[in-house]
């Protein structure tokens with residue numbers, strides 16, 4: 001299988017067939033992103049995609065789930081995605097779901113009818129970097145969408161029958177807006193009721209604007225106590241009917257996976273326990289290692 005550049009995938013796609021249909025990210029401007037700094041966005045020719053599917057028939061003929069790469073494969077037109085889905089189903093008949101990263105803008109460019117056709121073709125389980133429900137944070141992070149746009153587009157996905165992961169980043173509002181970020185993000189999550197909520201915490205690496213802004217002090221990041229307070233406030237405010245909270249990303253202070261609403265109290269207790277354990281470090285800013293893991297804890 002040909003794959004160009006570093007390949008990122010959500011942790012729950014570990015058993016999926018990764019199929020490259022684009023190179024890089026069509027947006028490539030998020031303030032915190034260091035995934036594709038020097039990669040020129042490109043759409044892979046259909047012949048290349050078909051050759052990779054053919055190759056997959058030899059080593060994973062029974063695969064059930066395919067994840068389309070790279071950064072926002074849902075940017076492809078509905079027509080091209082339907083062609084890819086058709087090629088997958090013809091050669092790999094056991095495939096049930098075709099997932100991929102998607103942005104709010106990628107959804108906006110598709111009609112309701114196209115979303116329904118894509119869902120009928122097995123496209124489901126999109127992974128969406130919404131990041132925050134606070135417009136000030138979204139603007140600084142250069143996400144290219146507002147909170148209201150995210151709400152509208154995510155509800156369109158639900159109407160088309162498509163499940164998705166709502167990815168949110170604790171700390172997006174920085175030390176000054178952590179309360180507002182928690183409240184606005186929880187309100188947006190409550191409004192759209194995602195099937196899956198993927199939580200990480202804000203971190204930066206050399207090569208992205210956020211890293212420079214943190215170094216210069218233009219962006220004041222949350223300290224450990226504020227990150228815990230923000231997570232607690234977010235969980236307290238969540239009012240969800242049936243959502244899986246996936247918070248095992250290494251950047252999180254309190255790794256947890258839980259069902260909401262059933263395990264809300266357990267989640268809050270886990271945050272309180274971590275606060276007690278880290279009492280001596282609450283005023284420190286996180287010292288980060290690989291994948292944003294917090295070392296001073």
Ligand code: SF4
Pocket residue numbers: 025026027028029030033034035036071072103129
């Ligand atoms: S949309 Fe995703 S991959 Fe693209 S720049 Fe933003 S965070 Fe990075």
